[in-house]
């Protein structure tokens with residue numbers, strides 16, 4: 115039963131040992147890469163797959179799989195030597211003022 119809250123499936127890639135049980139239990143959302151590590155489909159878990167997703171989470175032998183609330187934006191890590199740039203909170207900074215002039 116869905117509680118109306120969006121859930122997504124997350125894998126802790128450090129903890130995951132690539133047993134592949136999650137892909138066997140939830141092939142609709144998880145496939146394995148060439149090394150046997152899971153690739154999880156992006157987005158919310160459809161309501162009709164939530165029970166299967168919970169079972170896959172419970173079956174993970176190293177607790178690497180979890181259901182998390184909401185859709186957190188996934189940002190790419192900055193390349194070596196680059197600083198992460200925070201998104202602009204609004205368009206009223208000096209650049210915005212200069213572009214309006």
Ligand code: SF4
Nearest residue numbers: 130131133134136174
């Ligand atoms: S069941 Fe757990 S350890 Fe196995 S591949 Fe999935 S996330 Fe990794």
